[in-house]
Amino acid sequence: MKIAVIGTGYVGLVTGTCLAETGNDVICVDIVEEKVNKMKNGELPIYEPGLDVLFDRNIEQNRLKFTTNLAEAIEDAQIIFLALPTPPGGDGRADLSYVLGAAKDIASLVKDYKVVVTKSTVPVGTADKVKAVFKENTLVEVDVVSNPEFLREGVAVDDFMKPDRVVVGTRSENAKKLMEELYAPYVRSGNPIIFMDERSSELTKYAANSFLATKITFMNEVANLCELVGADVDMVRKGVGSDDRIGKRFLFPGIGYGGSCFPKDVQALALSSEEYNYDFRILKAVMDVNQSQKLKIVEKMMNYYKGDVKGKKFALWGLAFKPETDDIREAPALYIIDELIKAGAEIVAYDPEGMENVRKLKGDALAFADNQYQALEGADALIIATEWQVFRNPDFKQMEEKLKAKVVFDGRNLYDLHRMIDLGFYYNSIGRAEVN
Numbered sequence: 001m002k003i004a005v006i007g008t009g010y011v012g013l014v015t016g017t018c019l020a021e022t023g024n025d026v027i028c029v030d031i032v033e034e035k036v037n038k039m040k041n042g043e044l045p046i047y048e049p050g051l052d053v054l055f056d057r058n059i060e061q062n063r064l065k066f067t068t069n070l071a072e073a074i075e076d077a078q079i080i081f082l083a084l085p086t087p088p089g090g091d092g093r094a095d096l097s098y099v100l101g102a103a104k105d106i107a108s109l110v111k112d113y114k115v116v117v118t119k120s121t122v123p124v125g126t127a128d129k130v131k132a133v134f135k136e137n138t139l140v141e142v143d144v145v146s147n148p149e150f151l152r153e154g155v156a157v158d159d160f161m162k163p164d165r166v167v168v169g170t171r172s173e174n175a176k177k178l179m180e181e182l183y184a185p186y187v188r189s190g191n192p193i194i195f196m197d198e199r200s201s202e203l204t205k206y207a208a209n210s211f212l213a214t215k216i217t218f219m220n221e222v223a224n225l226c227e228l229v230g231a232d233v234d235m236v237r238k239g240v241g242s243d244d245r246i247g248k249r250f251l252f253p254g255i256g257y258g259g260s261c262f263p264k265d266v267q268a269l270a271l272s273s274e275e276y277n278y279d280f281r282i283l284k285a286v287m288d289v290n291q292s293q294k295l296k297i298v299e300k301m302m303n304y305y306k307g308d309v310k311g312k313k314f315a316l317w318g319l320a321f322k323p324e325t326d327d328i329r330e331a332p333a334l335y336i337i338d339e340l341i342k343a344g345a346e347i348v349a350y351d352p353e354g355m356e357n358v359r360k361l362k363g364d365a366l367a368f369a370d371n372q373y374q375a376l377e378g379a380d381a382l383i384i385a386t387e388w389q390v391f392r393n394p395d396f397k398q399m400e401e402k403l404k405a406k407v408v409f410d411g412r413n414l415y416d417l418h419r420m421i422d423l424g425f426y427y428n429s430i431g432r433a434e435v436n
């Protein structure tokens with residue numbers, strides 16, 4: 001099939017590349033010329049494990065192309081994917097200007113029937129709005145389909161190639177048939193393509209993300225309580241998660257959820273519910289708890305240093321909002337950095353992939369190290385904000401040598417408490433006893 005993908009961020013580029021992988025002809029469009037030139041030169045603009053192999057192969061086979069020219073991209077396309085940003089607008093609601101703007105541009109260019117698919121996460125009713133844009137701007141028949149994306153950064157290629165499910169919202173038989181053909185290679189193992197109406201499909205994505213955010217937040221509250229009552233959240237997590245109805249995944253407590261999706265999607269669902277006079281109370285609590293959880297480590301540090309971190313130097317391991325990505329949007333580390341700098345502390349950070357993006361955002365407000373051990377030199381303590389694998393089994397001897405004091409504040413519970421006791425580190429993690 002001939003496909004156009006508008007927007008080449010984490011979702012668009014993975015979608016385009018993975019669709020090319022099964023033999024489709026894909027043209028990806030972006031408005032950022034520098035990004036498009038990079039991709040034309042065979043360079044990936046984002047870090048996503050495993051994407052490079054597919055990217056190189058499909059460019060080489062001429063199935064994956066890049067352009068800034070929308071007209072050229074959509075001319076022959078049967079299906080046009082919109083993988084555009086839907087960031088929170090000034091009022092916190094999803095900003096639909098990218099999606100609706102692109103729809104208008106496409107409408108002014110289409111010459112024959114197209115299926116336009118919204119992959120962006122959008123509020124209920126957006127498909128109707130996109131349809132209205134086409135109706136107003138062209139006489140050509142266009143079907144608008146909702147096809148939310150469930151990929152996770154860090155394992156996006158696998159998620160796209162072998163999705164748990166594909167959700168397609170459409171009432172058009174023609175669009176349904178095309179989408180079924182397109183996705184058939186990805187669901188060979190029997191996972192479903194679930195067809196539904198557009199509104200149900202749009203709400204499925206928000207409900208899924210909000211549920212996951214709620215699950216993490218619930219566990220974060222359990223962890224906070226563990227600290228007060230003297231329980232160990234690791235044990236509670238195992239005890240709770242072995243119930244099939246609950247499941248083991250997504251129960252790890254930490255310093256709050258971040259990223260480009262959960263914060264904005266939870267907020268957008270809460271706010272869009274208000275438009276229907278529905279008070280989605282649980283989501284308000286989730287946002288509230290998450291806000292304070294992001295600063296849990298700072299709270300712990302302030303207790304330890306009796307409210308005064310002025311002039312202290314801290315090593316920070318982890319900047320990305322989660323491991324295996326360079327995405328720092330809404331990363332808890334950024335909140336920790338801001339608070340500590342405001343309190344007069346100095347920070348030297350290390351992250352395997354996220355440093356470039358933080359440097360662009362924060363300039364020289366903090367320093368960056370070449371490796372995880374260099375960050376520790378002369379530091380009063382180590383803070384861990386992202387659970388990268390390389391931090392899980394570090395050289396504790398080197399840590400001890402480089403740190404000024406053997407103090408670790410761990411927002412991701414990477415180390416065994418007994419090990420830290422044996423090694424003689426002061427170790428403060430989430431939902432577990434403070435040791436040494």
Ligand code: NAD
Nearest residue numbers: 007008009010011012030031083084085086120121149153
């Ligand atoms: P992103 O910011 O990484 O990428 C968006 C891209 O669109 C950018 O490259 C930008 O330059 C480009 N763009 C903006 N306006 C354009 C235009 N008019 N024409 C062409 N390109 C344009 O965003 P993302 O993380 O890929 O997310 C896209 C959507 O998918 C959002 O709605 C998001 O909520 C949703 N989503 C994201 C994830 C994720 O893990 N990142 C997962 C599922 C769903």
